[in-house]
Amino acid sequence: MVHYEQANSTLPRADSAALDAIFAALADGTRRTVLQSLDAGPLTVTELAAPHGMSLTGFMKHLRVLEDAGLIAREKEGRVVSCTLSPAPMREAAIWLARYEKFWAERLDALARYLYHEEEIHPCPPKPKNARRSASAAPSAPPRKKSGGRGPKPKP
Amino acid sequence: MKHWIGPADTGTVLATELDVRVGGRFHIAFTTADGERHDVSGIYQEVDAPRRLSFTWAWKSTPERESLVTITLSPAPGGTHMDFVHERFFDTAARDGHLRGWAGSLDKLERHLEAAA
Numbered sequence: 001m002v003h004y005e006q007a008n009s010t011l012p013r014a015d016s017a018a019l020d021a022i023f024a025a026l027a028d029g030t031r032r033t034v035l036q037s038l039d040a041g042p043l044t045v046t047e048l049a050a051p052h053g054m055s056l057t058g059f060m061k062h063l064r065v066l067e068d069a070g071l072i073a074r075e076k077e078g079r080v081v082s083c084t085l086s087p088a089p090m091r092e093a094a095i096w097l098a099r100y101e102k103f104w105a106e107r108l109d110a111l112a113r114y115l116y117h118e119e120e121i122h123p124c125p126p127k128p129k130n131a132r133r134s135a136s137a138a139p140s141a142p143p144r145k146k147s148g149g150r151g152p153k154p155k156p
Numbered sequence: 157m158k159h160w161i162g163p164a165d166t167g168t169v170l171a172t173e174l175d176v177r178v179g180g181r182f183h184i185a186f187t188t189a190d191g192e193r194h195d196v197s198g199i200y201q202e203v204d205a206p207r208r209l210s211f212t213w214a215w216k217s218t219p220e221r222e223s224l225v226t227i228t229l230s231p232a233p234g235g236t237h238m239d240f241v242h243e244r245f246f247d248t249a250a251r252d253g254h255l256r257g258w259a260g261s262l263d264k265l266e267r268h269l270e271a272a273a
Contacts, residue, residue, distance in 0.1 A: 045218070046247060056253075057194050060217035079220045079246055 022093045025069035031062050038085035045081045160268045164260030165189040178203050221246040
């Protein structure tokens with residue numbers, strides 16, 4: 001998150017129209033699936049269209065939206081068109097979203113504090129294996145006195 | 157042409173621009189029942205009225221997938237015999253799709269001609 005904030009201050013801000021295009025392109029399940037399909041490398045239009053069970057005309061409109069947003073690139077070889085993922089513009093969208101990450105992080109921190117607190121008040125009988133691990137991995141966690149007696153004895 | 161071009165589920169025929177001469181271009185646009193707009197265009201390769209007409213055929217959405225249509229008309233007892241060949245499809249899916257589309261179109265043409273007769 002810190003990295004994103006730094007990047008945000010140094011990178012030129014994407015203009016509003018570009019962000020509109022990116023978020024609009026991402027606001028559709030078919031188009032998000034296309035992007036995911038391209039993770040592993042370029043695919044032809046035929047390969048991309050096959051799983052979607054829609055008319056080619058309709059599918060090509062989705063590709064056009066992705067292309068206009070700069071998220072895919074098309075390359076023609078004879079009659080075969082291949083599409084390649086071009087994820088760079090999504091970075092601007094990610095930067096925009098990352099500004100709100102702190103709110104989720106704060107919520108998660110609050111949840112974690114609450115859960116630790118609950119555990120302190122109502123300790124549930126932990127499984128021996130987990131108890132050992134959490135005791136060693138999280139020294140700040142409250143000590144669980146019961147756990148020692150239940151499992152096999154730790155090695156001396 | 158607006159009465160019969162397009163597959164069975166054609167909604168509205170939006171454009172039939174035909175520059176019927178060798179090297180001339182046509183553009184046809186129609187909607188289908190699903191609300192989708194379809195644009196197709198091509199270049200006339202052979203114009204030999206009233207016997208033979210051939211033209212390239214490519215949808216606007218996939219301009220690289222160019223195929224070829226050749227229509228040959230010959231006199232037959234009580235009417236005219238039409239040979240209709242659409243070839244050089246990109247793949248079998250395109251072939252099957254066009255077979256359905258043209259079947260719908262030619263059914264409508266037949267009904268249109270019967271009504272006109």
